[in-house]
Amino acid sequence: MEKDLSKLAQNVLGSGRAEALREKSGSLEQLANSPDGRSVKAMLERNGSLEDAVARGDTAALRDALSGILKTGEGQRLARQLGQLLEGK
Numbered sequence: 001m002e003k004d005l006s007k008l009a010q011n012v013l014g015s016g017r018a019e020a021l022r023e024k025s026g027s028l029e030q031l032a033n034s035p036d037g038r039s040v041k042a043m044l045e046r047n048g049s050l051e052d053a054v055a056r057g058d059t060a061a062l063r064d065a066l067s068g069i070l071k072t073g074e075g076q077r078l079a080r081q082l083g084q085l086l087e088g089k
Contacts (some may be wrong), residue, residue, distance in 0.1 A: 023066065027085050039074040 007058060021028070031037050044065075053061035069075035 021086075024085055026080065031081055032043075034078075035083075036074040036081075038076050038079040039072075040069055042075070043069055043075070 032041075050062070050065050052058075053065070070079060
């Protein structure tokens with residue numbers, strides 16, 4: 001699993017909605033490098049078992065990890081900002 005949010009953003013840009021997201025790559029990069037983005041990245045890095053969960057396809061573990069991150073102020077702000085960016089607001 002990509003822990004580097006900048007690399008993750010690049011991987012997302014290679015997916016199905018690539019063109020729409022590619023136009024927002026600078027904004028995605030800014031979010032990834034924001035204080036909240038760096039904080040969430042650190043949370044992901046501390047949770048080494050997350051990589052194992054991805055490798056195993058353990059969606060319950062991934063859901064738990066995401067749920068935990070979204071309970072933090074940083075995770076909530078980052079999710080809200082990402083949602084607004086993707087909705088074009």
